[in-house]
Structure formats: C-alpha cells, structure tokens
Amino acid sequence: MPPSVDALFLARAQFGFTIAFHIIFPAMSIGLASYLAVLEGAWLVTGKPVYLAVFRYWLTIFAVVFGVGVVSGLVMSYEFGTNWAGFAYRAGPIVGPLMGYEVLTAFFLESGFLGVMLFGMKRVGPRLHFLATALVAIGTLMSAFWILAVNSWMQTPQGFTMVDGRFFPADWLSIIFNPSFPYRLVHMVLAAYLSVAFIVGAVGAWHLLRDSSNEPARLMASMALWMACIVAPIQIVAGDQHGVNTLKHQPAKIAALEGDWESKPGQPLILFGMPNMKTETTDYAVEIPHLGALILTHTWNGSIKGLKEFAPADRPFSPLIFWTFRIMVGLGVLMALTGFASLALRARHSLYRARWLHRLMVAMGPSGLIALLCGWTVTEVGRQPYTVYGHLRTVDSVSPIAAPGVATSLAAFGVVYLIVFGAAMVFLLRLMARPPSLATEGPAKDKPHRSAGITPGPAQRQPASASSDNALSQDPRHDSRHD
Amino acid sequence: MTAATIDLPLIWAAILAFAVLAYVLLDGFDLGVGILFAVERNRDDRDLMVNSIAPVWDGNETWLVLGGGGLFAVFPLAYSIILPALYPPIIAMLLALVFRGVAFEFRFRATGPGRMWWDVAFFSGSVMAALCQGLVLGGLLQGIHVEGVSYSGGWWDWLTGFTVLCGLAVIVGYALLGSCWLIWRTEGPLHERCRRYARSMAVAVLALIVVVTLWTPMLQGSLAERWFRWPAIAFTAPVPILLVLLAAGFWRSLSARRHVLPLLFAYGIFILCYAGLLISLYPNLVPPAISFRDAAAPHSSLLFLLVGAAITVPLILGYTVYAYSVFKGKMRPGEGYH
Ligand code: HDD
Ligand code: HEM
Ligand code: HEM
Numbered sequence: 049m050p051p052s053v054d055a056l057f058l059a060r061a062q063f064g065f066t067i068a069f070h071i072i073f074p075a076m077s078i079g080l081a082s083y084l085a086v087l088e089g090a091w092l093v094t095g096k097p098v099y100l101a102v103f104r105y106w107l108t109i110f111a112v113v114f115g116v117g118v119v120s121g122l123v124m125s126y127e128f129g130t131n132w133a134g135f136a137y138r139a140g141p142i143v144g145p146l147m148g149y150e151v152l153t154a155f156f157l158e159s160g161f162l163g164v165m166l167f168g169m170k171r172v173g174p175r176l177h178f179l180a181t182a183l184v185a186i187g188t189l190m191s192a193f194w195i196l197a198v199n200s201w202m203q204t205p206q207g208f209t210m211v212d213g214r215f216f217p218a219d220w221l222s223i224i225f226n227p228s229f230p231y232r233l234v235h236m237v238l239a240a241y242l243s244v245a246f247i248v249g250a251v252g253a254w255h256l257l258r259d260s261s262n263e264p265a266r267l268m269a270s271m272a273l274w275m276a277c278i279v280a281p282i283q284i285v286a287g288d289q290h291g292v293n294t295l296k297h298q299p300a301k302i303a304a305l306e307g308d309w310e311s312k313p314g315q316p317l318i319l320f321g322m323p324n325m326k327t328e329t330t331d332y333a334v335e336i337p338h339l340g341a342l343i344l345t346h347t348w349n350g351s352i353k354g355l356k357e358f359a360p361a362d363r364p365f366s367p368l369i370f371w372t373f374r375i376m377v378g379l380g381v382l383m384a385l386t387g388f389a390s391l392a393l394r395a396r397h398s399l400y401r402a403r404w405l406h407r408l409m410v411a412m413g414p415s416g417l418i419a420l421l422c423g424w425t426v427t428e429v430g431r432q433p434y435t436v437y438g439h440l441r442t443v444d445s446v447s448p449i450a451a452p453g454v455a456t457s458l459a460a461f462g463v464v465y466l467i468v469f470g471a472a473m474v475f476l477l478r479l480m481a482r483p484p485s486l487a488t489e490g491p492a493k494d495k496p497h498r499s500a501g502i503t504p505g506p507a508q509r510q511p512a513s514a515s516s517d518n519a520l521s522q523d524p525r526h527d528s529r530h531d
Numbered sequence: 532m533t534a535a536t537i538d539l540p541l542i543w544a545a546i547l548a549f550a551v552l553a554y555v556l557l558d559g560f561d562l563g564v565g566i567l568f569a570v571e572r573n574r575d576d577r578d579l580m581v582n583s584i585a586p587v588w589d590g591n592e593t594w595l596v597l598g599g600g601g602l603f604a605v606f607p608l609a610y611s612i613i614l615p616a617l618y619p620p621i622i623a624m625l626l627a628l629v630f631r632g633v634a635f636e637f638r639f640r641a642t643g644p645g646r647m648w649w650d651v652a653f654f655s656g657s658v659m660a661a662l663c664q665g666l667v668l669g670g671l672l673q674g675i676h677v678e679g680v681s682y683s684g685g686w687w688d689w690l691t692g693f694t695v696l697c698g699l700a701v702i703v704g705y706a707l708l709g710s711c712w713l714i715w716r717t718e719g720p721l722h723e724r725c726r727r728y729a730r731s732m733a734v735a736v737l738a739l740i741v742v743v744t745l746w747t748p749m750l751q752g753s754l755a756e757r758w759f760r761w762p763a764i765a766f767t768a769p770v771p772i773l774l775v776l777l778a779a780g781f782w783r784s785l786s787a788r789r790h791v792l793p794l795l796f797a798y799g800i801f802i803l804c805y806a807g808l809l810i811s812l813y814p815n816l817v818p819p820a821i822s823f824r825d826a827a828a829p830h831s832s833l834l835f836l837l838v839g840a841a842i843t844v845p846l847i848l849g850y851t852v853y854a855y856s857v858f859k860g861k862m863r864p865g866e867g868y869h
Binding site: 111112114115116118119120121122123125126128129130133134136137140141142143144145147148149150151152153155156157158159160161162163164166167168171172211216217218220447453457460461464465468471472475478479 | 585586587589590592593595596597599600601602603604605607608610611612613614615618619621622623625626628629630632633635636637640641681682686828829831832835836839840843844847850851853854857858
C-alpha cells in the first residue's frame with residue numbers, strides 16, 4: 049500500500065491537531081507546577097495564609113490540566129508509529145532514545161509524585177509535600193528538556209551518520225545540544241511561564257473587578273504582573289536570538305516568515321502583506337526600509353536570502369507562517385507593554401484600583417497560549433517539506449496507511465478531543481470563576497498532619513466536618529451545584 | 532566484558548518485557564476497577580473505588596508510555612511495523628484511555644446528569660482499553676504480514692476469532708485484578724461483594740486461559756513445535772502444574788478471608804500466563820519472521836539508553852513503592868479526593 053498524497057495530508061492534519069491540543073496542557077502544567085512550588089515555598093517560609101489559599105486554588109486547576117496533558121501525551125507517543133512509521137524506522141535510533149530518557153527521567157518523576165502532591169498533604173506533612181510539589185515541577189521541566197532536544201534535532205540535525213537511509217547516532221552530546229536547542233528550550237519554557245502568568249493574572253483581575261479587596265486575587269494579579277514586566281521583555285530578546293540563529297540554519301524558514309522573495313541589500317521589514325506562493329510576491333506589503341536587515345543581520349545594509357533562491361519544492365508555505373509569526377510577536381509586545389503599565393500603576397499605588405488594567409488583563413488571559421500555538425506553527429510549518437531538516441522529507445516519513453483509514457481515525461480524534469476539550473474548558477472556567485477566599489482553613493504548619501484536609505476542591509460526599517476545610521464549599525454558590 | 536560484547540538487544544528485550552508486565556499488573560487493576568462499574572451502581576461506592584486508584588493511575592499508565600516509547604527507541608523496526616499493522620485497535624485504545632483518564636477528574640467536577648455521563652465514559656473507556664489490549668496481543672501472537680521493512684497486510688487482519696477471544700480474556704482478567712485490589716483497599720459490603728466477583732472472575736479467567744492456550748499452537752505450526760521442543764519443554768511442562776497450584780492458593784486465600792493474598796495470587800496467575808506468552812514469541816518480536824535482534828536499533832542507541840535505564844529504573848521502582856505506601860490501608864468514605 050503506497051501512501052497517497054491525501055493520506056499524507058490527513059496524517060499531517062491529524063498530527064498537527066493532536067499535538068496542538070497536547071501542547072496547550074503541558075505548557076500550562078510546566079508553568080503551573082513551578083508557580084505552585086513557589087507558592088507553597090513562600091507559605092512554608094512566611095507562614096502567610098494567603099499563599100496557601102492561592103496554592104490550593106490553583107492546585108485543583110492543575111489536577112485537571114495535568115490529567116488532560118497526560119492522556120493527550122500518551123496518544124502522541126504512539127502516533128510516531130501509527131502515522132509516521134517511515135520516520136520512526138529511519139530516525140528512531142536517534143529520536144527514540146531521547147524520548148526514552150524523557151519517560152525515564154521526567155514522566156515517572158511527575159506521575160510518581162503527583163499522587164502525593166494532589167492527595168497526600170494529610171498523609172506526609174507540609175515539608176515532604178513541598179518536596180513532592182518541587183519534584184513534579186522539576187519533572188515538567190525535564191520533560192521540556194528532552195522533548196525539545198528531539199524537536200530541535202529534527203530542525204537542526206547533527207551528530208549522526210546515514211546508514212542505508214537511516215539515521216545512526218555518532219555523537220550523543222552533539223545530538224542533544226544541537227544548534228537550535230538552547231534557544232528553543234529557553235524560548236519554550238519562558239512561553240510556558242508567560243502563558244500561565246497571563247492566565248493567573250486574568251483570573252486575579254476578574255475577581256478584583258468584583259471585589260478589589262480580595263487578598264488572594266490581589267496576590268495573583270500582582271505576581272502575574274511582575275512576571276509580565278520581567279519575563280516578557282526577556283522573551284522578546286530570546287525570540288530575537290532564536291530568529292537570528294534560525295537564519296543561520298534554516299534560511300528558507302526565515303525568508304518565508306518574513307515574506308521576503310528577493311535577496312536585496314538593506315532588506316526592509318514587511319509589517320503586513322499577503323505572501324503569494326504562485327506569483328512569488330508579497331502583495332499589499334507595508335514595509336519599513338532597512339529594518340529587516342537591522343533585526344536579522346544587525347547591519348544597515350545586510351541581506352538575507354529570499355524565497356526565490358530555494359527550489360519551489362523546498363519552500364515552506366509562507367502565508368501561514370507569515371501571519372502566525374506576526375501574531376506571536378504582536379502578542380509578545382503587548383505582554384511587555386502590559387507589564388510596563390503595571391509598573392507605572394504600582395509606583396502610584398493604584399494597581400488594585402485601575403479597572404482598565406484589570407479589564408485588559410482579563411482580555412489578555414489567553415494571549416500566552418495563542419502566542420505559543422502560533423510559535424509552534426511557525427516552527428513546524430516552517431520546517432516543511434522536511435521532517436528532519438535537509439535530510440528526510442515528510443513524504444518519506446509517513447506510514448503505509450491508506451487515506452480512508454487515516455480519515456476515520458482523524459474524525460474519531462476530532463470528535464473525542466472536541467468533547468474532552470470542551471468539557472475541560474467548562475470545568476476549568478468554572479473552577480476559575482469561584483472567588484479565591486482566605487477563609488479556607490489550612491492546618492497550621494506545626495500541627496500534626498492529620499488534623500485537617502489541605503487540598504481544595506469539591507470533595508464528594510464528605511461528612512460535614514471534613515468539608516469545612518474545603519475551598520469550594522466555602523462558597524455558598526457552589527455548595528448546591530457540586531453534589 | 533566490554534560494552535561491545537554485552538548482548539544489548541537481549542537485555543533490552545528483557546527490560547521491555549518487564550515494563551509491559553509492570554503495566555499489565557498495575558494498570559490492570561485500575562482498568563479493572565473501571566470495568567467493575569458495570570455491577571457497582573451506588574454512587575458512594577463508585578467514589579470510593581475511584582478514590583482508591585486516583586493517586587496511582589497516572590504512574591501506572593506511565594509504564595505503557597515506557598512500553599511504547601521503549602519499543603520506539605530500541606526496536607524501531609518493530610515499532611514501525613506493529614503500530615501500522617494494529618492501527619485500529621491501537622487508536623481505539625488510545626482514545627479510550629483519553630476518555631477514561633479525563634473522567635477521573637471530570638466526574639468529580641460535573642454536576643447533575645453530566646456526572647453520569649462521565650461515569651459511563653470511565654466504564655466504557657476501561658472496557659474498551661482492555662478489549663483493545665487483548666486485540667493487540669492476539670494480533671501480535673497470530674503473526675503480522677511484512678514485506679521488506681513495512682507492514683503489508685490488510686485492513687482487518689487484526690480482527691479474528693482468536694483476537695476477540697484474547698480481548699475478552701483481558702477484560703475478564705483485569706476485572707479479576709480490580710476485584711482483588713478492592714478486596715485489599717475496602718471494607719464492609721463493597722468488600723464482601725468484591726470477594727464474590729473475584730470468585731466468579733477467577734473461574735472465567737481459568738477457563739479462558741485454557742481455551743487460549745489450546746488455540747495458540749494451532750495458529751502457526753511453528754508454535755506447537757516451539758512449545759514442545761527442548762529446551763522450551765523444560766519451561767512449558769511445569770506451567771500447567773504451577774497454574775493449578777496458584778489457582779488453589781487463590782481459592783484458599785479467598786476462603787481464609789485474607790486481604791492482600793488474593794491479589795498476589797492473581798498476580799501469580801498473570802505472571803505465569805505472561806511467561807507462557809514470552810515462550811511462544813521468543814525470539815520473535817514481530818512473528819513470524821522478525822526477531823528482536825533483527826529489529827534492534829544500532830548498538831550506540833541501545834547503550835546510550837541503557838545507561839539511563841540502569842540508573843533510573845531502580846529509582847523509579849523505589850519511589851513507586853513509596854508512593855503506594857503513602858496511600859496504603861483501607862479507604863474510608865469521604866477520604867482522598869482533593
Ligand atoms: C508566550 C509565547 C511566546 C511569545 C510571547 C513569543 N514566542 Fe516565539 N515561539 C514560542 C512562543 C512565544 C514557542 C511556542 O515557544 C516557539 C515554538 C517553538 C519554539 O522554539 O518556540 C516559538 C518560536 C519562535 C520562532 C521560530 C524559531 C524556529 O523555529 O527556528 C521565532 C523566530 C520566534 N519564536 C521569535 C519570537 C519573537 C521575535 C518574539 C517577540 C515578541 C516571540 N517569539 C514571542
Ligand atoms: C517537541 C516536540 C515535537 C516533535 C518531536 C514534533 C514532531 C513533528 C513531526 C514528526 C511532525 C510530522 C511531520 C511534519 O509534518 O512535519 C510534526 C508536524 C507538526 N507539528 Fe510538530 N513536533 C513537536 C512539537 C510540536 C508542537 C508543540 C506543536 C504545537 C502546536 C507542533 C505542531 C505541528 C504541526 C502543526 C505539524 C504539522 C505541520 C505540517 O505538516 O505542515 N509540533 N511535528
Ligand atoms: C511529539 C511530541 C510529544 C510527545 C510524543 C509527548 C508525549 C507525552 C506523553 C506520553 C505524556 C504523558 C506522560 C505521563 O504519563 O505522565 C506527556 C506529558 C507531558 N508532555 Fe508531552 N509530548 C510531546 C510534546 C511535548 C512538548 C513539546 C512539551 C513541552 C515543551 C511536552 C511536555 C510535556 C509535559 C510537561 C508533560 C507532563 C504532563 C502534563 O504536563 O500535562 N510534551 N507528553
């Protein structure tokens with residue numbers, strides 16, 4: 049059964065769809081796990097109940113996010129075989145062991161301590177519990193380390209030899225630390241942190257709009273805004289460096305995302321336009337002279353290779369990545385501006401009263417995740433038509449499954465993921481809609497650990513005394529709805 | 532012994548065999564708990580059942596990731612043949628696990644009738660995942676058509692009477708593990724009912740084992756020969772005797788009202804079946820033609836990952852035991868969920 053072009057297209061659609069779905073949840077897990085570790089640490093050090101209240105608030109949300117992340121990731125690890133058998137056979141000797149390390153060093157760590165983190169406070173006490181939280185956070189970061197090593201190797205492969213059309217490892221260190229890896233790792237981890245910062249900030253701001261004296265909501269908003277003004281600018285610098293590095297290794301990707309067809313000295317920066325793959329022009333372009341050269345080559349008259357210098361069969365689809373790139377960059381700049389605005393308000397002590405800022409923060413809630421998805425689209429679509437850049441084409445990577453088979457499973461994935469995603473959204477929004485409250489009883493740090501429940505959430509059918517330390521049941525509006 | 536003389540493919544075959552066994556034993560009971568939703572309708576009991584596995588299911592499922600990821604890493608040829616060959620049951624299994632995995636969280640979050648739907652999702656996801664695992668197992672045992680380095684069979688090769696029987700056997704087997712787990716973790720009426728389930732499931736499992744065992748050698752002539760040839764016969768001959776002993780032990784432990792022992796005996800039965808399975812397969816990874824040696828990744832890949840596995844697998848086992856021990860003892864109503 050030779051794969052048809054349609055089967056290839058469907059396999060790509062399925063992979064893109066499932067991984068786009070997956071990445072949203074790990075990105076939130078990476079950010080939330082670190083956030084939770086910081087909160088719990090701050091609580092242990094200062095003993096202030098507000099940290100514990102915010103910790104419990106986000107722990108329930110983390111549980112939902114993590115669950116969806118795990119099951120969607122499980123799907124991913126089998127998809128290399130079901131959809132990309134050609135890739136699995138040829139690149140498996142390199143990609144496989146790296147992902148194996150991810151399982152051994154990251155997934156087991158996360159899942160091993162997740163149970164303790166979610167349910168174990170009563171059983172192990174605050175200090176050991178903090179250790180579990182920290183280990184889960186470290187696990188998520190290790191996960192990012194390995195999977196980004198894999199992905200970066202596919203973008204900028206090195207350290208291998210070709211044997212009968214297969215990639216055989218020659219030097220593992222140079223495989224892992226391939227040229228785009230450091231940039232991608234930094235950029236992705238910052239992206240995860242920013243995404244979560246803006247979600248936390250939006251939730252905090254939402255509740256401040258209702259009650260500007262809500263202490264946990266203030267803490268959320270304030271922490272999120274510190275992240276915005278510190279991390280967003282760093283992310284812009286990191287993104288710029290990432291792009292400069294990509295210019296060196298994947299010039300066709302840069303030409304496509306810039307919409308540059310000709311190589312000319314003093315390359316302008318095209319702000320907006322419509323790249324047209326047929327006429328080989330970018331129509332309706334609004335450009336700033338010399339700026340493209342300045343950003344990418346750091347010289348006034350520098351030039352980058354235009355798309356016309358690459359054979360049509362080797363060009364990535366420019367219109368898509370041209371626009372997704374601009375959305376990402378635009379949102380990055382907006383994030384930094386939000387952060388700077390908050391600095392000014394802080395200086396004037398009106399951070400918790402500026403309703404326009406709170407409204408802006410609510411609107412910016414999904415901005416991190418949108419930028420992240422756009423960024424991945426740039427990266428992956430920009431790598432086309434290769435899976436392993438320059439060495440293995442996507443057409444040669446696909447499985448021997450005919451179009452109807454892939455179409456059926458794509459449809460099944462579509463339906464299942466939409467249900468799961470829809471439900472997850474409903475539950476997450478519902479959890480985020482409950483006002484955080486300080487009244488949430490926690491055990492004092494030095495009390496014996498069996499004294500009270502610690503993790504919030506709608507426990508099912510608890511005896512009345514046990515649920516009094518339950519964040520949700522503090523809120524009368526939820527009492528009747530849950531259970 | 533230098534690195535070059537160590538038999539890396541064999542070591543890896545053993546590690547992966549261990550990972551798959553760990554998966555079956557661990558996720559087996561938690562899928563089994565889901566399957567028991569068929570007969571356990573009471574809401575408090577269901578909550579208790581789910582709470583008993585909530586802290587550990589994610590870790591259990593990670594063994595499946597290690598099985599799949601490990602196959603990809605060390606036997607890429609097998610991975611790139613088996614997954615396309617068994618595409619439909621594997622995709623169905625993954626989707627079932629998606630449903631089931633999110634139902635853990637969602638059933639506690641949902642209100643009104645929504646909750647019932649997530650219970651249905653939890654139950655049917657568990658059954659479906661077990662069924663598909665059986666289909667995959669059967670599909671592998673009956674052999675896969677290969678030309679060159681890729682799958683060359685048809686759409687429905689994986690669907691035969693034999694594979695369906697294997698699917699059924701896995702469902703019943705997991706239900707047995709689930710009942711034994713609940714015997715250990717619960718008290719009162721639920722506990723008593725689980726003893727009854729365990730008894731009937733055990734009868735069904737033993738019957739299915741006999742049927743599958745008689746059917747397997749008929750699939751490929753070579754299998755019968757493999758079983759009854761020296762030295763395999765030294766392993767195959769004691770198997771039926773051991774099975775009878777384990778079954779007897781299981782019955783005694785149930786009648787003697789032991790709490791942990793039934794689970795351990797059920798595990799014994801599973802391990803024995805698994806050993807029989809390995810004997811049938813060895814040295815093939817993709818029967819009838821591709822051995823684990825043919826499928827192995829280059830030496831350097833095997834060695835690189837082995838270093839990591841040698842360090843981390845003992846650690847993983849250590850903290851898995853720790854995580855289980857944090858949550859040991861009988862479940863109490865209202866305890867557990869955040
Ligand atoms: C919150 C998320 C976020 C934000 C605000 C930005 N990015 Fe980004 N970007 C990502 C999230 C992301 C990402 C999802 O993490 C990607 C995808 C793969 C990767 O390496 O990072 C990415 C990829 C990516 C690439 C593609 C690199 C390649 O494939 O080789 C470039 C050139 C940039 N980014 C540049 C920028 C610039 C100049 C930004 C300035 C504002 C920016 N990004 C903001
Ligand atoms: C870091 C881990 C990742 C790896 C190893 C990886 C690998 C791959 C592979 C093998 C393909 C199929 C071949 C191809 O079409 O290029 C692919 C395509 C794709 N991936 Fe990634 N990917 C990763 C992360 C992501 C993420 C996080 C996204 C998020 C949105 C993503 C989006 C896509 C899309 C949209 C495609 C289809 C692109 C196209 O076919 O034009 N990838 N990736
Ligand atoms: C093709 C690419 C990918 C594959 C095959 C994959 C595979 C998986 C698997 C199997 C799990 C479940 C682990 C468990 O059982 O605990 C998982 C979860 C996770 N993945 Fe992915 N993944 C991919 C892309 C990514 C990317 C690009 C990132 C981030 C940079 C990422 C980060 C994580 C994290 C942090 C988790 C932990 C669970 C969670 O956060 O929800 N993965 N992934």
